Amino acid sequence: xxxxxxxHVRLNLQTGEREAKLPDRESGESHTRExxxxxxxxxAKHWVGWAVDVDAxxxxxxxxKKALAKMKESEKAERKVSFLFLKQCTVRxxxxxxxxxxxEFEKLNMKIETDYEIxxxxxxxxxxxxxxxxxxxAALYDLEYxxxxx
Numbered sequence: 001x002x003x004x005x006x007x008h009v010r011l012n013l014q015t016g017e018r019e020a021k022l023p024d025r026e027s028g029e030s031h032t033r034e035x036x037x038x039x040x041x042x043x044a045k046h047w048v049g050w051a052v053d054v055d056a057x058x059x060x061x062x063x064x065k066k067a068l069a070k071m072k073e074s075e076k077a078e079r080k081v082s083f084l085f086l087k088q089c090t091v092r093x094x095x096x097x098x099x100x101x102x103x104e105f106e107k108l109n110m111k112i113e114t115d116y117e118i119x120x121x122x123x124x125x126x127x128x129x130x131x132x133x134x135x136x137x138a139a140l141y142d143l144e145y146x147x148x149x150x
Contacts (some may be wrong), residue, residue, distance in 0.1 A: 002059060119146050 003020040012019050033042040098114070106114045109116065112122075125131055 106125065115146050119143060122146070 004022065006023050008021045008023060010019050010021075011017075032041055122139045122143045126136050126143070131139070
């Protein structure tokens with residue numbers, strides 16, 4: 001059910017009903033659209049149930065079309081978020097985190113290195129004065145392979 005703009009809306013947890021309250025008017029008469037609507041419904045300061053009788057003239061067709069478009073957009077966004085969440089959950093079921101894999105391989109006395117760690121070692125080998133020319137060339141070839149992947 002439509003309620004006037006600026007209304008306060010809440011869910012009554014005791015009754016399970018949605019309630020709307022028109023905001024308190026601070027001072028004087030105003031000729032805004034909201035004030036005209038407020039007069040039509042009465043200047044209620046108490047919470048009323050959702051069953052508000054709305055005139056057909058209170059909302060233009062353009063306002064209703066815009067509201068419907070926003071509802072459709074939000075529904076699409078919600079569907080997209082839930083799809084991405086489901087997809088993420090299925091991916092997490094298939095794969096394990098790298099930290100867990102490293103721990104399991106350490107138990108098998110195998111050390112797994114990431115590409116970054118290997119590249120750091122190759123760069124230090126290339127910069128080392130103790131490395132021979134052949135070792136430096138091999139380090140550059142290997143480094144080229146890893147950089148190409150990135």
